[in-house]
Amino acid sequence: MMQQKHLILFVDDDPMILRGFQRSMDEYCENWEADFATSGNEALVKLSEHYFDALVTDMHMPGMDGNQLLEAANRITPGVLRFVLSGNTSDAQKLKSSNLVHQVIPKPCEMDRLYDIVERTCRLRDMLTAPQLVRIITGIRTLPSLPRLYNQLLEQLQSETASSLDVGNIIAQDPAMTAKILQLVNSAFFGLSENISNPQKAVTILGINTIKSLVLGIQVFSEYQGQRNLPVSVDVIWKHSLIVGGVASAIARRLSLNGQEREDARVSGVLHDVGMLLSFQIPEFFQHVRFYKNGHSVFESEYQFLGTSHAEMGGYLLGIWGLPSSIVEAVTFHHNPGVLGGIKPGLITALHLANGFINMCQLEKDKKYANYLDMPYLEKLGLVNRLDEWVSMTSDMLNNSN
């Protein structure tokens, strides 16, 4: 896949810092074209005269500060991706809540890390605004909306006094959801030794985030359950998604990702194939795309016939729902993480491996890693010698869940 070049505008009142950016641009010139401004006003002139993919600005500048610049930039060119460099954590809080910034990058930041953050965001945006995808998505009459219960949980979690008990109480108000959650947490899939009899206890044992992702998954999948004449059953995809979530979280632990990332790995596993549900509403998928018998759609054949896939469709939906961009990114690129050009293992690595291993263990056809995994990507991250160990862990988890 040909990568397009991204146009980046750097803004900083300190000429030394700008020169530093300028000097390191040689290294990134294959993918970036950069321009530089020493003040907010100069940046606004450039933004109104030329197209830019991303704006990377310092926060504290004389005259117009970073915040004012973002506000004005958002008015002139709402599509530009906005990044702020700041060493101050209270700035970061304020900016995040204003929704004016896509990411606050802590200062000081090495250039290769800055490049990684900005370039990945650009590539995700390119993928989710590709004309083929937009054409397909706009052809879907009703996109599922974010479940009300999930919104209530989010509101509760934002309050400082949120407890497992409160979260459990909210779920308990929805008897159908309570029944489904309890059935799931008591199933072999979670392998818990004690019987969980109420949602409050489920939250205490499994953690608020896991329960949140289950609520989201259960709700979305249940909208499609009972539909007839689908090329693959919704239950099959749901089961696959749950186990991928479990394995992704276990691999995240082995990749030494932090607690939040391990939880996000589970969420992204539970939701990674949600785009397949959307694809059921598109007749072209039925006509052209082949499905394996265990529900794994053939990514390549989706691309061949439609120029996009269930992965981007899922990422698009989760993006509209406002899920964290790391989860949107992992879902969008779960079949081809190398396209993002990441430099170290992360959430997306865990999800890609989990999905690949599960498919490899379940499809009896052949057991070659290269048929399921993005090997050049894994080689770049230095992970190839760990695959045997992780695939046997996956097969144990799969056996225990049956």
Ligand SMILES: [Fe+2]
């Ligand atoms: Fe997939």
Ligand SMILES: [Fe+2]
């Ligand atoms: Fe999958």
